[in-house]
Amino acid sequence: MTRRIARVVIDSPLPQLDRLFDYALPEEMGAVTPGVRVKVPLRTAGRVVDAYVAEIDVENDAERALSEVESVVSPIEVMPDRLYRLARRVADRAAGSASDVLRLAIPKRQVRVEKAWQPQTDSTAPSDSAVTQARALLAEYTGLDEVLVGHERAAVEAIPTLRGAVPNWAALLAAAATVTLAAGESSVLVVPDHRDEDQLLTALGALLPDDAVVRMDARQSNPDRYRAFLRTLEPRPVVVVGNRSAVYAPVVAGLVAVWDDGDPLLAEPLAPYVHARDAALVRQEQEGSALLFVGHTRTSDVQRLVLGGWTRAITATRRVLPRVQLSTPQELEQGGQRVPSSAFGSARTAITEGPVLVQVARPGFAPSLVCATCRAPARCAHCGGPLAAHRRGALPVCGWCGRGAHSWRCPHCEGDHVRLAASGTERTADELGRAFPGVRVIVSDGTHQVLSVGSAPALVIATRGAEPLAEGGYRAVILLDGARMLQAPELRIGESCLRWWSDAAALAAPGAPVHLVGVDGPVARALATWTQPAYARSELEARAPLQMPPTVRVAQVEGAPASVRAALDALRAEGMATDAVLGPLPVAGEDDRVRALVRFAYAAGGTVASALRAAVIADATRARRARGRARSTLSVHLDILEPEI
Numbered sequence: 047m048t049r050r051i052a053r054v055v056i057d058s059p060l061p062q063l064d065r066l067f068d069y070a071l072p073e074e075m076g077a078v079t080p081g082v083r084v085k086v087p088l089r090t091a092g093r094v095v096d097a098y099v100a101e102i103d104v105e106n107d108a109e110r111a112l113s114e115v116e117s118v119v120s121p122i123e124v125m126p127d128r129l130y131r132l133a134r135r136v137a138d139r140a141a142g143s144a145s146d147v148l149r150l151a152i153p154k155r156q157v158r159v160e161k162a163w164q165p166q167t168d169s170t171a172p173s174d175s176a177v178t179q180a181r182a183l184l185a186e187y188t189g190l191d192e193v194l195v196g197h198e199r200a201a202v203e204a205i206p207t208l209r210g211a212v213p214n215w216a217a218l219l220a221a222a223a224t225v226t227l228a229a230g231e232s233s234v235l236v237v238p239d240h241r242d243e244d245q246l247l248t249a250l251g252a253l254l255p256d257d258a259v260v261r262m263d264a265r266q267s268n269p270d271r272y273r274a275f276l277r278t279l280e281p282r283p284v285v286v287v288g289n290r291s292a293v294y295a296p297v298v299a300g301l302v303a304v305w306d307d308g309d310p311l312l313a314e315p316l317a318p319y320v321h322a323r324d325a326a327l328v329r330q331e332q333e334g335s336a337l338l339f340v341g342h343t344r345t346s347d348v349q350r351l352v353l354g355g356w357t358r359a360i361t362a363t364r365r366v367l368p369r370v371q372l373s374t375p376q377e378l379e380q381g382g383q384r385v386p387s388s389a390f391g392s393a394r395t396a397i398t399e400g401p402v403l404v405q406v407a408r409p410g411f412a413p414s415l416v417c418a419t420c421r422a423p424a425r426c427a428h429c430g431g432p433l434a435a436h437r438r439g440a441l442p443v444c445g446w447c448g449r450g451a452h453s454w455r456c457p458h459c460e461g462d463h464v465r466l467a468a469s470g471t472e473r474t475a476d477e478l479g480r481a482f483p484g485v486r487v488i489v490s491d492g493t494h495q496v497l498s499v500g501s502a503p504a505l506v507i508a509t510r511g512a513e514p515l516a517e518g519g520y521r522a523v524i525l526l527d528g529a530r531m532l533q534a535p536e537l538r539i540g541e542s543c544l545r546w547w548s549d550a551a552a553l554a555a556p557g558a559p560v561h562l563v564g565v566d567g568p569v570a571r572a573l574a575t576w577t578q579p580a581y582a583r584s585e586l587e588a589r590a591p592l593q594m595p596p597t598v599r600v601a602q603v604e605g606a607p608a609s610v611r612a613a614l615d616a617l618r619a620e621g622m623a624t625d626a627v628l629g630p631l632p633v634a635g636e637d638d639r640v641r642a643l644v645r646f647a648y649a650a651g652g653t654v655a656s657a658l659r660a661a662v663i664a665d666a667t668r669a670r671r672a673r674g675r676a677r678s679t680l681s682v683h684l685d686i687l688e689p690e691i
Contacts, residue, residue, distance in 0.1 A: 047108040052078060052115055054086055054097040055130065057145050059317075061663045064143040066100055070112040078102060078115070081123030081130075083155065085116040098125040098148065120160060124152050124279070128333065129296040136328050141601070141655040141662070141682045142318020150316065151294035156272040163273070169230070169282035176253040177228045180221035183209075187218070188363050194225060194301065199330060199337040199357040201348045203579070206552035207366055208519050212249045213552060215340055216242075219303050220249035222338065223285045227258060231300025231335075232283040236293050236322050238309035240265055241497060245515070246287055246305075254285065262288035262295060290314055290322040293329065302326050303338040308345040308538075308545050309511075310687070319683050323347060342548040342578070345541060346589070347596045349582035359579065367576045368523075368551040370560045375529060377564070384477075389524045389561035393505075396522035396558065397485055401504040403520040404478065405550050407527035408470045409491035409509050415442055419461035426451065433464065474526070475507045490514050510546040519555030528565035537594065537688055540569050544581060547573050593626075593645050600689050601644040601658060604633065605665065605680035610640050613661035613680060617644060620657050628689075643689050658682045 050071040056063050069086050071078055078084075078099060086097045094116050125148065133147035172180075184190050186205065193200040204215035223233040237243055243263060250259050260274045278286060278295045286295040290312045293302065304312070304326050312322040323339070330337040339348045339357070351357040373386040385393075393402050415424040415433045424433040424442065431446025433454070442451040442464055455462050471491045479487045482505055490496035490508040499506060501517040508514065510531075531543050551560045551573070562570055572581035590597045603613050610630050618624070622644070629642035646654045665680040 048104050048106055049108045050078075051103050051105050051112065052084070052099045053101040053103065054084060054115075055100050055125070055145055055148065056086070056088065057096040057098070057149070058088075059143070059146065061143060061659070061666050064137070064145065064663075067097075068112055070114045071102075072114050075115065075118065078118060079121070079123055080127060081125040082121055083119035083124060085119060087113050087116055089113065098130070098152075100125070100127075100130050120155060122160060122163075122276070122279070124155075124275075126279070126296050128298070129294065132294065132325075132329055132332055135332060136320050136325050137318055138659075139324070139328060139651065139655060140318035140320045140684045141659040142320070146317050147294065147320070150291045150314070151296070153272045153275050154268060156269045159269050159272045159276070163276045165276075165280045167281055170255050170258045172224050172228050172254050172258070176224055180224035180228075180253060183217060183221040184225065186363055187360050189358065190222075190360050191225075193338070193358060193360065194222060194336050197300070197334050197336045199327075199351070200339070200360045201344055201352050201357050202338050202340045202360040203344070203362065204340050204342055204552075205362050205366055206342050206368055206548065206576075207556065208515070208553070210252075211515070211517070212245050213515070215305060215342070215552075216245045216249040219246060219305060219338075219340060220253055222301060222303060222336075223250065224253045226301040226336070227254065227283055227285060229300060230283055232278075232286065232297035233301040233303070234286045234292060234295050234297065234299050235303050235305070236288065236290065236312070236326065237305045238289065238311035240289075242305060243287055243289070244497065250285060250287070258283075259285045259287060262286055262292045264289060264291070293322045293325045299329070299333055299335045301336045301338070302329055303340060306341050306545070306549070307339050307348060308341065308343065308541060313687055317681075319685075321685065321687075324685060341545070342552050343541070343545045344579045344582045346538075346582045346585045349579060349586055350596050352579075353583070353586070365576075366556070368554050368560045369557060370551060370562060370574045370576070372566065372570050372574050373561060373563050374566050375564045384526065384563075385524065386561075386563060389563055390481075392522045392559045392561060393524060394482075396520075397482060397503050397505065399503070400501050400518060400521040400555070401499050401506055401516045402522045402524070403506045403508065403513055403516070403550065403553060404474060404524045404526060405508055405510060405513065405546070406471055406474050407510070407531050409472075409493060415464040417456040417459065417461045418463040418465040420456060420459040422456060422458045424451070424454065424456070424464045427454065471507045471509060475505070478505055478507070488514070510550070513550055513553055516553060516555075519558060520553055521555055521558050523550055523554045523558065523560040525550060525560070525562045526564075528562055528570075532565065532569065541582070541585065544569050544572055544578055548576075548578060594689065595685070595687075598645045599648055599651055599654075599684065600686055601646070601654060602641060602683040602686050602689070603630075603644060603658065603680070604639060604641040604683075606638060607640050609661075609665045609680040610642055612665065613658060613682075614642060614644070616657045616661050617654065620653050622646065622654070655684060658684075 052069050053066040085094050088095045133144045137144040207214050209217040226233045260277045262274045278297045307323040352359050377386045426444035429447045431444040433442040471489045475487045486504040488506045490512045496514040498515045626645045630640035633639040633641050
């Protein structure tokens, strides 16, 4: 006797459930297709859980004891086979669960949206004029059309200018998506945040009709996100624009593009912690689409791919570069001013013609205070948090507990006065506003978000990444606090600063001066000469002897001491060298947990990920038997951006 069975993926965070389970399909259930949502009983938990059907099969052993599928939640195939295979491969690479990846890719079901959905089959092709315009823009980049036609991988150095009302990079991605749509294929365009999404959608709106573009991001309401997801399931091609989770959009993609892959917003904070760049690489390898990494700078991760021959380097046919001027730290020391005379003079001249951008490191008035006597950082007497001033003459307030620092005294010298140690957006606006009387001052940061400004004279004070677009571009750009930015104790701080400054410089009008204040060294020279790929190459060369990412992969293993030791023993049993493991050391603030770092070559990725995943499952099984708790105390995070013990 034969019977139908369904192999399902159970939607559960438990690592021991990360495999396909067989369930019998009752005859009265009728036709069931792969990819649909179902309810199945989980005997170990004594309850019914959600699942997705991965396969339908027929078996001859009808006597085998199998539980039956409880019900079909919806007949819509929300998990196509290509999406399941992508989730499985991404999870295996990151030592994670496929269900965790599917949770990022598939929104929660919205019954009303689902009932109102009418799938369409008639595709919307771009107009001939739009395709001609797109091809003309792509021709500005040597070999880019070959990459799109041949479905290759490429690192594209975007032209650092504005094209009309949008940045050039947005026009470039829109043109690539238009040409891909004209060929009858879908595109997935991944950007870090909603500001980038808005700019890209504006560029797409100039080339494509509205029904050819769909937006997918976490800021949408649940119904809107599910409606957009259902649109990606239709057979007609579409252009998907979204943040990091959009990389899993279940379209048959002819193009996947990632803008500014160095932005930390593209790093997934949820398990299995897969960066959008890595997910895009796995997807391109699986589906054979074109893959573009676009940016004003190049990360060391992408540079590694270029040097290894995995990715082509694409530059503009005719390079148009910002006019960057450097002022050394010695100039600031001699004048005792925050803005050197050369930058101040450029701003005074440019402000008569249009807006001037001033980039600062932090928001607020005075983000940090120090003792006026000994210069020690001013700390809250209650919790030890940093004290800050929100406006001139205001009582210092703790940044952690919010308490006012009444009768504050320095624990080092008994001093009772504080002084400003840093200038935020508001203090900078206050200082420069007095230097430019009668000029409108605009502040843009995390608290005061401004998306665009006009062409009228204005002084725009913005934190990194919050710079508004200016009509016609900024007439001058001044980059302050560069030395303070470079002092951050991060492995990639040089790359990050170069990216922040390059993105701001790209907002300048043609020929407008860009002043980098108080910085010298390799990062400043890379910005001044606009040789960001060379800086990325030097970063790789410096990290190689130290075996630091991305020259090698690094896994972070954290948990109870016994669990971490067991995981490390499993790796050594697979031939992992002793010097490849750093730690384990106690986790700060948690006496019962330790952390270790494991460095390994890319070729050993499959072996290491498999061994660590097995260790997580074994630890969860032991925890359940010993304490009746199914969750593992062991956590594994591969490809961490900032290694720390």
